[in-house]
Amino acid sequence: MASTAAPSIETPPSSKVLTIDSINLRIRNVEYAVRGELAIRAEELKARIEKGDKTVKCKNIVNCNIGNPQQLKQQPITFFRQVAALTEYPELLDPKHADKVTPLFPADAVERAREILNSAGGAIGAYSHSQGIRAIRDHVAQFIEARDGFPAxxxxxxxTAGASSGVQQILQLLISHPNVGVMIPIPQYPLYTAxxxxxxxxxxxxxxxxAREWCMDLKELEQSLTEARDRGVEVRALVIINPGNPTGQSLTWNNMAEVVEFCHRHKLVLLADEVYQTNIYLPETRPFHSFKKVLRSAKDPAIRDGLELVSFHSISKGVVGECGRRGGYFECTNLDPLVLEQIYKMASVNLxxxxxxxxxxxxxxxxxxxxxxxxxLYQSETQGIYESLKRRSVRLHTAFNSMEGFSCNPAEGAMYLFPSITLSPKAIAAAEAAGKNPDDFYCLAMLDATGVCVIPGSGFGQKPGTIHFRFIADLKKFHCEFMDKYRD
Amino acid sequence: MASTAAPSIETPPSSKVLTIDSINLRIRNVEYAVRGELAIRAEELKARIEKGDKTVKCKNIVNCNIGNPQQLKQQPITFFRQVAALTEYPELLDPKHADKVTPLFPADAVERAREILNSAGGAIGAYSHSQGIRAIRDHVAQFIEARDGFPAxxxxxxxTAGASSGVQQILQLLISHPNVGVMIPIPQYPLYTAxxxxxxxxxxxxxxxxAREWCMDLKELEQSLTEARDRGVEVRALVIINPGNPTGQSLTWNNMAEVVEFCHRHKLVLLADEVYQTNIYLPETRPFHSFKKVLRSAKDPAIRDGLELVSFHSISKGVVGECGRRGGYFECTNLDPLVLEQIYKMASVNLxxxxxxxxxxxxxxxxxxxxxxxxxLYQSETQGIYESLKRRSVRLHTAFNSMEGFSCNPAEGAMYLFPSITLSPKAIAAAEAAGKNPDDFYCLAMLDATGVCVIPGSGFGQKPGTIHFRFIADLKKFHCEFMDKYRD
Structure with a gap:
């Protein structure tokens, strides 16, 4: 499974129906850096370490290639898991077990489990409504209303099964022919290019x-759109990830209002990936605003009640960090009712x-x-996780800006930093000799030396001639040694 | 959300980017009967009943449009839910709670939860390996080996997230251009046409x-394939659902061996939907055989080690019936290694x-x-569910064959019967006058009268001029009244 190498020349042509040449070329064209060469190399090293291979330099592998909080020892919220356990085994709710259950589960967890089971018709093992259980959608709507001050x-x-699944459903809906285009930020989370x-x-x-804390530059947006439309591309939508992945920015209200106006003026559907909305580290100066709120606050009714927006959220990030469960939702604003019916139909096909x-x-x-x-307990757990995430971001930011060759924007939100690095000509020459991009070369060297697996900037996209990585862990020692080794 | 009616003539043209005319036409073309007109009407009636509307004839709605065992009061297996609860809240495994936990959970459930948590790296809230947790795949392989007597x-x-998700992944992989064709049984589960x-x-x-208990007719297969290839369609794969949905047959070994040989001879990938493999009601005469076993038993090594097969299974059916969790797997046999890498890459994109x-x-x-x-307890629960499913199938089969106009094959497997019915010219004329297919007309009448929501045969496909429904519930009283009402 591991290698992505091309077949060796000795391999006879496959007699199969399905070959690398006959399958869906669009699948073959998908590039997915989050689990690309670095991740595969990390798996190999891990297997060798487990087999006792002493030639591996590092002692263990730390996967920072994917935002996976609980793999990095972030603990789940106790109340959430108590309720989940009670819904799994409702027998525990029977009063005859109260003497044993009461000391194990707080009364509000028991109460909440009853409510949820009730809203699921008593059977969490049954298919629910294809859009999700109605009572849960009611609660999501209340959450959005409280957050934004506008109805939901x-x-x-x-x-949805995580935000990714929602993003894929909406992209599939709006791409109606091969000439459709969708604007995406660079750097971006590779789900979008995939x-x-x-x-x-x-x-x-x-x-x-x-240069301006990874904000959205309106001149750049205009230019990119104009170029694409001049080439005949039918640009239909604009994606923004806020707070940013991998860039960690939290956009200002004014910047967001400009983007909303831009999308309206150019007839673009706005897709707002807001899965990091609670990962905010400078809440006074850079609070989170939802695009829904910015849109509904617009003075122009044509924007307020016209601009098509789909907003995505997830349980995988923030202080929740429950990636493995695959949960999330999207909210549709100002979509055509007939289009909503089609979304519902597709949700039904997926049961x-x-x-x-x-x-x-x-x-x-x-x-x-x-x-x-x-x-x-909920308060202390979530506060603890939040403070830890914030502390790590700030510490990393400070560390980067103190290291030779690095330059890094502040940690405003999300779970990542995306520092830029200047490597020596000698390092770049060594990368070239190894047939690698400089960022791949650096990251592979770091993986071998430290066991820390990060993603090179090329996996997210970066301006030509610049070199970045997405970081969620410390690496000072390795970096100093690498810089010394390749000093001119 | 509910209506699928076309916009009325007064509706002004939409000013939206996304309109029913601009979205992906392939989505618009999807028809999905399982949650189609009948299901929408059932939801309306349910809402009206809940609001106390006395004009609704039936007292409650029974959704038999979708195989959803726990909604129909099939109970989950206690051991499964005990383990699930313990993995959700591992605090319960702490020895300090033993005095309370030991009377609530049997020792083997505690042990099993520990094993599973261990194989998930202690964190079921983390993303797992994209193919699924390795130890779980080891157990699936052992299960297949024990079932078939061949290595896995x-x-x-x-x-996968249910069999449907796996089917969609594989179909997406093998459809590389608009001229590809895939053979599907008629009647079929509408996931495939969708x-x-x-x-x-x-x-x-x-x-x-x-006429032969819904078996696969080789002459029919040859003819269908030849016609399609003569039209220039590049037919690449053949789908079979065994035990059958909606038809309830369990194929004989000889019939399966013929199909395997047919796929080999015509270079077709075989896609075997085997989600009902434990729903077998005539185990002596019609046991379940997997296509993997039939394939590996072939005398011709070109078939044994050459025919490409993907087999699907699920936790949603059988005595497990855990639809709401979305779990399942597929096994690839004889696929090209480079193609397997692409499947892995796409699994990675989906995390x-x-x-x-x-x-x-x-x-x-x-x-x-x-x-x-x-x-x-496990034994008595699973036996109880199995006996109940079997009893219901046999009773239904007997009931159908005793009712005017009905003819029905034996219940060999799965959860459904697909009887054919002969309606009077008067009933057919009434259907025509209402602008409905006769089967839709009958099912809508049944829904209104009884609250039972079933799917008309046209949703699954049927030979022209024949009328069927998929049944999992009794309806004798309604049927007699309907037949009397439309008697010539």
Missing amino acids: DPNLLYL SLALNNCHAVPYYLDE CPNVQGQILVDLMVKPPQPGSASYP | DPNLLYL SLALNNCHAVPYYLDE CPNVQGQILVDLMVKPPQPGSASYP
Whole structure:
């Protein structure tokens, strides 16, 4: 499974129906750096370490190639898991077990499990409504209303198996022919390039402005759009990830309002990936605003009630970090009702999102409230995780800016930093000799030396001539040695 | 959300980017009967009943439009849910709680939860390996080996979010251009026509032979393939659902061996949907055989080691019935290694199947064994469910064949019967006057009268001039009244 090498010349032509040449070329064209060469090399090293291979330099592998909080020892929220366990085994809710269950589960977890089971018709093992359990969508709508101060409609909410699944559904819907284009930020999370390749769609890249804390530069947006439309591409949508992955910025209200106006003026659907909305590290100066709120606050009713927006959220990130459950939702704003019917039909073909993922969405949007039995623990756990994420981001940012060759924007949000690095000509020559991009070369060297697996900037996209990596871990020692080794 | 009516003539042209005319036409072309007009009407009636509307004839709605065992009160297996609860809240495994936990959970459930947590790296909230947790794939491989008597390789197993998700992945892979065709049985489960429409692929239908217990008729297969290839369609694969949905047959070994030989001779990939493999009601005369076993038993090594086969299984059906969790797997046999790499890459883009779904797969393939604490209860629960499913199938079959106009093959497997019915000219005329197919007309009348929602045969496909429905519930009273009303 591991190697992606081309077949050796001795391999006879395959007699199979399905060969690398006969399968869907769009699948073959998908590039997916998050689990690319670095991840495969990391798996190999891990297997060798487990077999006791002493030639491996590092002692263990730390996977920082994918935002996977619980793999990096972030603990789940106790209340969430208590409710999940009770919904899995409702026998525990029988009063005859109260003497044993009461000391193990707080009363509000028991109460909440009952409510959820009730709203699922008593059977979390059954297919739910294809859009997700109605009561859970009601809670999501209340969460959005409280967050934004504008109404939200549970009929316009679709629970999904993680944000990725929602993004793929919406991209598939809006790409109707091979000449459709979708604007995506560079750098971007590679799900977008992968999904566009899969749907045979033009990726229309626009660069985030590294010199201004990775904000969206309107001149750049105009230019990128004009170039694409001049080439005859039918650009239909614009994707933004806010807070940014891999770039870690939290956009300002004014910048977002400009983007909303830009999308309206140019007839673009806005796709807002807001999965990191609670990963905000400078809440006073760089709070999170949803694009829904910015849109609904627009003075122009043509924007407010016209601009088509799909917003994505997830249980995988933030202080929740429940990636393995695959839960999330998207909200549709100002979409045509006939188009909404088509989204519902496709959700039906997929039957329903997994119910435990839906339950975690419910818990995320409606956590324990002050005064409830579980609130103090919930509060201390989420605060602890948040402070730890914030501390690490700030520490990393400081570390990068103190290291030779590095330059890094502040950690405003999300879980990542995307520092730029200047390597010596000698290092770049060594990379070339090894047939690698400089960023791949650096990351492979780091993996071998330290066991830390990060993703080279080329996997996310970067301006030509610049070199970046996405980081969520420390690497000072390795870096100093690498710089010394390749000093001219 | 509900209506699928075309916009009324007064509707002004939409000013949206995404309109029913601008979206992906392949999505618009998808037809999905399982949640089509009948299901929408059932939801309307349900809402009206809940609001106290006395004009609705039936008292409650019974959804038999979708195989959803736990919605129809099939109980989950206790051991499975105990393990699931313990993995959700591992705090319960701490020895300090033993005095309370030991009376609530049997020792083997505790042990199993520890094993699963261990194989998930302690964190079921983390993304797993994209193919699924390795230890779980090992158990699936052991299950397949024990079932078939032939080796199975965990590297060739992909855990999925239900069988549907796996089917969609494989179809997407093999449909490389609009002229590809895939043979599908008629009647079929509408996932297949929906997925083929979505991938812009020719559905090449072949009729199952109703006169011979819905077996696969080789002459029919040859004819269908020849016709399609003569039209220039590049037919690449053949789908079979065994035990059959909606037809309920369990194919004989000889019939399967013929099909395997047919696929080999005509260079077709065989896609075997075997999600009902434990729903077998005539085990002596019509046992389940996997296509993997039939293939590996072939005398001709070109078939044995050459025919490309993908087999699908699920936790949603059988005595497990855990639809809401979305768990399943597929096994690849004789696929090209370079193609397998592409399947792995696409699994990576989707990150991983939800981990609780994976855990249920583990429990399904490795249930409590004789001698363990949980075995007696497991045995009595699964036996009870199995007997109940079998009893219902046999009773329904008897009922159908005693009702005017009905003719029905024996219940050999799966959860459905697909009786054919002869309606009076008067009933057919009434249907025509209402602008409906006769089968839609009958089913809508039944829904209104009884609250039972079934799917008309046209949703699955049927020979022209014949009328069927997929049934999993009793309807004698309604049927007699309907036949009397439309008697000539």
